[in-house]
Amino acid sequence: MxxxxxxxxxxxxxxxxxxxxxxxxxxxxxxxxxxxxxxxxxxxxxxxxxxxxxxxFKARGASNAVFGLTDEQAAKGVATHSSGNHGTCLSYAAGRRGIPCTVVMPRTAPQAKKDAVRGYGGRVVECEPSTSSREAVFAEVVAETGAEFVHPYNxxxxxxxxxxxxxxxxxxxxxxxxxxxxxxxxxxxxxxxxxxxxxxxxxxxxxxxxxxxxxxxxxxxxxxxxxxxxxxxxxxxxxxxxxxxxxxxxxxxxxxxxxxxxxxxxxxxxxxxxxxxxxxxxxxxxxxxxxxxxxxxxxxxxxxxxxxxxxxxxxxxxxx
The missing domain is CATH 3.40.50.1100 (Rossmann fold)
Structure with missing residues (x-):
């Protein structure tokens, strides 16, 4: 890979x-x-x-990542950190493929975006509104789930x-x-x-x-x-x-x-x-x-x- x-x-x-x-x-x-x-x-x-x-637009990148996974990778689900749209779109794509999705989101993210992640079947884990907090909490999520990391942009x-x-x-x-x-x-x-x-x-x-x-x-x-x-x-x-x-x-x-x-x-x-x-x-x-x-x-x-x-x-x- x-x-x-x-x-x-x-x-x-x-x-x-x-x-x-x-x-x-x-x-x-x-x-x-x-x-x-x-x-x-x-x-x-x-x-x-x-x-x-x-x-x-993030539905494009998220769908490409999710549907490009092998069955073995997909079985553990996907995870990301996102202020909203990437998390929503990754949850959408994961739902289309029938696999789990966890999204680390700042507690200050718009409620509409948190609701959208959950609406597509994703799980929201909240963090403080800083890059350092986001990455630390996300590391815990990946260690817990073994999910495939789909970075919002990198x-x-x-x-x-x-x-x-x-x-x-x-x-x-x-x-x-x-x-x-x-x-x-x-x-x-x-x-x-x-x-x-x-x-x-x-x-x-x-x-x-x-x-x-x-x-x-x-x-x-x-x-x-x-x-x-x-x-x-x-x-x-x-x-x-x-x-x-x-x-x-x-x-x-x-x-x-x-x-x-x-x-x-x-x-x-x-x-x-x-x-x-x-x-x-x-x-x-x-x-x-x-x-x-x-x-x-x-x-x-x-x-x-x-x-x-x-x-x-x-x-x-x-x-x-």
């Missing part, structure tokens, strides 16, 4: 993932908004992974699965100049890099990050990984740091990492809810916030925009 922490996924891995997960994920639609085009000065094409199975199976999203996008929209996605640990951005560097190398790749959790941007500028232990941002899906595999793709293929303030993120989220009538979470609004802040970067371009998820706690909307 390949060492899942060292193996760099290839285009062939992404193509194999696409076949493997075809019956388990949606080919999500691409939407446009004339008003948002006018506001930004760019042509935006929204790849709606908020309409994906389990409400997030896993070639996961990155290959996430790469299927941009493979669909470039088939759905011709002539893209750029693609932008939120960045936390970097799984979606890495999958985008994997696919576009091979299939559409002229398309620029941008990542969008909260100012209050800007470790990826600082890493990008410094030339090495800088990790924050417990950043605080409304974009709860973007609090985790880059790891070795995702850093490999980010440093080689990303054009720039742009940031936005908390207020800008919330305003962008409201704008999309109001104008496009679609539910998306704060993390998914960060790209629009950065485009509005950097209009000159994107003016006149055709930009693919990956809306990464729609799992929102409706009782705790950020503008309330």
């Amino acid at each position: 390949k060492d899942q922490t060292m193996y760099i996924p290839t285009l062939e891995d992404m193509l194999a993932a696409r076949e493997r997960i075809a019956g388990h994920v949606h080919r999500t639609p691409v939407l446009t908004s004339r008003m948002l085009n006018e506001l930004t000065g760019a042509e935006l094409f929204f790849k709606c992974e908020n309409l994906q199975k389990a409400g997030a 896993d070639p199976r996961v990155i290959a699965g996430q790469g299927t999203c941009s493979a669909e996008l470039i088939e759905q929209v011709e002539g893209l100049d750029a693609v932008i996605a939120p960045i936390g640990g970097g799984g979606m951005v890495s999958g985008t890099c994997l696919t576009l560097s091979n299939l559409a190398p002229n398309v620029k790749i941008y990542a969008a990050e909260p100012e209050q959790a800007d470790d990826a941007m600082r890493s990008f500028k410094a030339g090495h990984i800088i990790a924050d232990d417990a950043p605080d941002t409304v974009a709860d899906g973007l609090k985790v740091p880059l790891k070795e595999l995702t850093w490999h793709f980010v440093q080689r293929h990303v054009t720039d990492i742009l940031t936005a303030s908390e207020a800008e993120i919330v305003e962008a989220m409201k704008l999309i809810w109001k104008r496009m009538k679609i539910v998306m979470e704060p993390s998914s609004a960060v790209p629009l916030a950065t485009i509005l802040k950097n209009r000159d970067v994107f003016a006149g371009q055709r930009v693919g925009f990956i809306i990464t998820g729609g799992n929102v706690d409706l009782d705790k909307l950020p503008w309330n």
Whole structure:
């Protein structure tokens, strides 16, 4: 078996993932908004992974990992640590295969995301809201269960699965100049890099990050990984740091990492809810916030925009 922490996924891995997960994920639609085009000065094409199975793009990577396991591996189940969407999606995929799933989640994670994990049959084990606590509690879970670890993003199976999203996008929209996605640990951005560097190398790749959790941007500028232990941002899906595999793709293929303030993120989220009538979470609004802040970067371009998820706690909307 390949060492899942060292193996760099290839285009062939992404193509194999696409076949493997075809019956388990949606080919999500691409939407446009004339008003948002006018506001930004760019042509935006929204790849709606908020309409994906389990409400997030992470169903792709999770399904690829789960359905790529041997029967012997699968028998012990899978486990992960996650602030929400990866845990939900891994529980979804495990449920499809009929195997156990345990998810270590920060006690501060949105209740809606904890409920979603349990709703798909997963078991939630809570930890403190820091990377160190998350990893310590997770080590105990693996020792207890012997489950296969599926990392939320630092896993070639996961990155290959996430790469299927941009493979669909470039088939759905011709002539893209750029693609932008939120960045936390970097799984979606890495999958985008994997696919576009091979299939559409002229398309620029941008990542969008909260100012209050800007470790990826600082890493990008410094030339090495800088990790924050417990950043605080409304974009709860973007609090985790880059790891070795995702850093490999980010440093080689990303054009720039742009940031936005908390207020800008919330305003962008409201704008999309109001104008496009679609539910998306704060993390998914960060790209629009950065485009509005950097209009000159994107003016006149055709930009693919990956809306990464729609799992929102409706009782705790950020503008309330």
